[in-house]
Amino acid sequence: MFRALLAGGARLCPMGSARRRPKLLLEQGYTPRYRVRLFDMTFYLTDIRQNPDIRFFVTYLQRDGETDIHPRIFYKDVSLVWRSASHYIRGDGENWIGKGDLKVVDDHDDDDYELEVSAEETTDLPFELQSALETLCRRVKRIKTDERAVPLILRRGHADRMEAYEDFRGPRRRARENPANWINRGRPIARFTRKNDPRSLRFAKGFEPDFETGVLERGSIRSRIYGGKIDRFRILSRNRQVQYLFFAGPRHVWIIPAQATTTELSSYGVRTVDVPADDDLFVPGYEYHFIDDSVDPPEWVSQIPSGFAGAPSDVDDSRADASPWIDQMPVIQEFRRKVLKR
Numbered sequence: 472m473f474r475a476l477l478a479g480g481a482r483l484c485p486m487g488s489a490r491r492r493p494k495l496l497l498e499q500g501y502t503p504r505y506r507v508r509l510f511d512m513t514f515y516l517t518d519i520r521q522n523p524d525i526r527f528f529v530t531y532l533q534r535d536g537e538t539d540i541h542p543r544i545f546y547k548d549v550s551l552v553w554r555s556a557s558h559y560i561r562g563d564g565e566n567w568i569g570k571g572d573l574k575v576v577d578d579h580d581d582d583d584y585e586l587e588v589s590a591e592e593t594t595d596l597p598f599e600l601q602s603a604l605e606t607l608c609r610r611v612k613r614i615k616t617d618e619r620a621v622p623l624i625l626r627r628g629h630a631d632r633m634e635a636y637e638d639f640r641g642p643r644r645r646a647r648e649n650p651a652n653w654i655n656r657g658r659p660i661a662r663f664t665r666k667n668d669p670r671s672l673r674f675a676k677g678f679e680p681d682f683e684t685g686v687l688e689r690g691s692i693r694s695r696i697y698g699g700k701i702d703r704f705r706i707l708s709r710n711r712q713v714q715y716l717f718f719a720g721p722r723h724v725w726i727i728p729a730q731a732t733t734t735e736l737s738s739y740g741v742r743t744v745d746v747p748a749d750d751d752l753f754v755p756g757y758e759y760h761f762i763d764d765s766v767d768p769p770e771w772v773s774q775i776p777s778g779f780a781g782a783p784s785d786v787d788d789s790r791a792d793a794s795p796w797i798d799q800m801p802v803i804q805e806f807r808r809k810v811l812k813r
Contacts, residue, residue, distance in 0.1 A: 473503050473515050473531070476540070481533065485542045486558075486626040486638065496542060496623060501529045505610075507603050510734040511535040514600070516545070519608050520617040524566050527556075528604065529620050532740050541738040542624045544568075545596060545604065549790070550755040551694060551701065551718060552727045553604045554594040555739040557635035558626045569625070570594050571741075572643060573634045576750065589633055592728035592753070593643065596740055598705050598716050602690050639739055646735065646743035654712060654731055654746050661729075661748045667776055669799035672752065677710030680717075680802065682809040685709065696757060696786040697723055704810060707732070713746050719811055723756030723794055724803050751776055752800070757784050760791035 474497070477483065483493035503515035515531040527546035533539070544556040546568065558569035571593030576586050596604070626636055634640075646652045654660065660678035665671035685707035694701050697720040704717040708729075716727040731744040760773040760780045773780060773791075781792030797803055807813055 472506070476533070481538050481540050483531075483542060484539050485624050486636075487622050487624045488627075489542075489623040493542075496529075499619065499623070501542075501620065501623075503529070503531055505607055507600065509597060509600055510736060512736050512740065514740065515540075516604075516607060518611050519614055520620060521614045522616065522618045522621065525568060526608075526614065527620070528607070529624065530555075530740070532738055534738070539738075543739055544621060544624055545740070547604075548591075549696070549757070549787075550725075550727065551692065551697075551703075552716070553596045553601055554591075555596055555741050556621075556625055557594055557639045557739065558628045558632075559621055560628045560630060560632065561622070562630050568621075569628060569633070569635055571635050572640055587633075593635075593745075594739070594741060595728060595730065597736065597742060598688075598714055598727075598730055600740070601703070601705075601716070602688065605690065605692055639737070642735075642737040642743045643745070647745070652733070652744045654744065657747060659747045659749060660708075660713060661752050663749055663751060667778065669751075669776075669779070669796050670801065672749075672800050672802060674802070678708045678713060680706045680715050680806070681709045682706065682806060685711075686810065687714070694720065696784055696790075697721070702811075706810075717806055717810070718756070719806075720756065723792075723797070724807060724811075725756045725793070725797055726753050726802075728753045751796070752802075754793045754797055756793060756797065757787070757790040758793045759789060761789040 489495045503517050505516045507514040513533050517529040525546040527544050530543050530545045532541045548554050556568045557571045560567040570589035570591040572590045573587050574590040655675050661674045663671045688705040690703045692701050702719045706715045713729045715729050729746045733744045735743050737743050758774045760775050762769050763772045775793045776796050779796035781795050784790045
């Protein structure tokens with residue numbers, strides 16, 4: 472069916488080294504085996520593959536009524552959410568997957584210091600698609616190693632370029648220009664009223680997770696770093712404008728950055744409408760917390776609020792247990808009580 476689309480006039484539009492010869496992708500074995508529909512988009516996916524850094528699908532996206540087909544890399548992040556890579560950087564000892572737009576954040580320890588970082592949540596694939604990708608993962612008994620796909624498909628950035636390119640940023644910018652797309656009128660749907668106090672979390676009225684009638688989907692996956700089975704819950708807000716994805720493992724509970732319930736997707740398969748909220752609501756169960764000895768003098772790198780890092784992971788010692796912060800948030804306590812019943 473996919474080859475018939477191309478024979479009928481559809482056009483492959485890779486952004487990587489296959490750009491000048493798109494059919495090289497099929498010649499190299501990247502013919503899709505699966506088809507998934509979401510909203511007005513069709514996703515054609517190969518079997519899952521892996522390189523030393525990520526596990527991923529080569530995915531082709533086509534919007535209804537359009538002839539262009541966009542090859543993308545869908546990969547699984549360590550927070551256990553599936554993402555669409557925006558670009559990549561490769562250099563001496565560096566193999567970095569681009570994580571979308573940039574945003575300015577306040578430093579936890581210095582009120583006068585702002586830091587520009589990747590807005591990683593902008594590459595999160597729709598929550599509605601996550602279960603399908605997990606199902607396709609289980610279709611293969613042995614994952615093929617592949618180090619060719621990423622440079623063939625993704626645009627390569629310069630060593631200092633964190634920000635995505637215009638084909639990723641443009642649809643998001645145009646969505647922001649329309650006030651009708653501003654969730655909570657552009658104000659945060661959740662914030663902490665006291666600095667460095669997880670108990671002070673407050674939601675804007677209507678944007679609280681609806682644990683009684685808003686649980687849309689339940690599923691499970693397995694994770695080595697989290698110690699086994701992880702249950703996953705997709706839950707609507709009370710006003711139905713946003714949705715949350717909760718993960719619950721043997722010891723950890725955490726929330727993936729909230730998504731709008733809008734249906735517009737970009738050619739990367741991600742939503743174009745942002746949900747503003749305090750990032751510290753979405754700290755995963757294990758997060759980066761380590762000494763970076765590649766700089767002189769060595770310095771701490773941490774994405775856990777100051778003073779709340781627990782023990783390092785047995786699987787990855789660059790990540791520490793963030794549950795001392797997460798477990799004190801009222802929304803996590805309510806989720807454990809009303810959904811997990813514990």
